[in-house]
Amino acid sequence: MTGSLPVAAQVDLRRQPVDDVLERVEAALQVELDRQALVRKRRSLGGRTERGTWVRIERRGFERIGAQGWNGTEAAAVLQGVAMPEWYQGVAWREPGEPVMWRADELELIASPSVGKAALVLEDPGLPDAWWEALNASLDALAAQRTPRIATPDTATITQEHVTQNLGEVFPGVADTRIERWTPAHADLTWANVMGPEFSIIDWEDWGMAPRGLDAATLWGNALAVPALADRVHQERRADLESRDGRLMSLFFLSKIVGPCAYEEDPLLTPAQKEAERLVAELQL
Structure with missing residues (x-):
């Protein structure tokens, strides 16, 4: 369009x-x-x-x-x-x-409710190990497939140019924003779109090919107000989040929190600023 x-x-x-x-x-x-x-x-x-x-x-x-x-x-x-x-x-x-x-x-109709009432969570939902196992199995299975669809996070088509522009505006210190691997992603993997205690993912209208780590970064970023939960997401999806593309996608998510539209009352703002500094430093090595 x-x-x-x-x-x-x-x-x-x-x-x-x-x-x-x-x-x-x-x-x-x-x-x-x-x-x-x-x-x-x-x-x-x-x-x-x-x-x-x-x-x-x-x-x-x-x-x-x-x-x-x-x-x-x-x-x-x-x-x-x-x-x-x-x-x-x-x-x-x-x-x-x-x-x-x-x-x-x-x-x-899924019996379990959404883990979060909104995209982010403010307290640990206490998810069982079986939930995390199902999350990993689902995201790994999704990434192994292919589709002609292109993901539309926040209803905007994700392209290399879109990623480069967003990161360049908020994190100009990251010179190389080139994405190496594209895989299928849900593209709106917030806590409102995952169910628990029985795991399931809902709301698939924006799924498609996206940079590796987009889903993991979205779930992780929306957990930053609960450090133990954010750490668990990072632990479970370490391979994605510690890849170069995953670091870029983490910054892509954080750019929406710490960028021009940042507001002081956001519970994600302070931890997002700290994580952004870490990621920028890692990508500059």
Whole structure:
């Protein structure tokens, strides 16, 4: 997609009336949503159905869809060896008169809740060893596969140019930002998108090829307010995070915390600044 595409108007689904959208989804998928327990986020909606499944609905502008299309959750159904909800069916449509697409997917309902209520965590969730074993097995299995899709973390297509620009703006001391290895990644591996105590990964709409270590860096970075948890992530994903690409991806994540949009109240800010100094020094050796 080029920059000449029309940009969709910003809409917050936490406040926008959505009854017409829910009715359309229910009719198309032949389900009944539990509207009293609907989960409303800025760009997406989610809810249980009367037949014990989960429906996820997302609104996204043309400029944020990219060349890979608009079916990430469906496309992820072919992945082997990754703990994730089974995909059953989906429906997509264009919002009349707007450069906007809607998509709804019906999925297996996962019994375990999200480990975190938000992307980051502020206390140790006390995850069992079996959880970490399943995390490792899933990320290793994912990295061993291939896809023509390109990951879109934060809905922005990740490219070498994008990485170089982000790191150059925040960490100009890192001269060589060249990525050596690209592997499939979930691209939004936050604590809100991993379930526990039984491990599973949800929300696959942005997955695709990405620099090695993107997922590990995202999970690690969002644990920095809980040092023991961040250390456990680093220990479990050491091979990724201590690779050169993994260090670059860690800085890529930290650039969003310590960069121009940093704010003092962020619980990640102080540990992120310390880790950024370490990583910059290591990459300069």
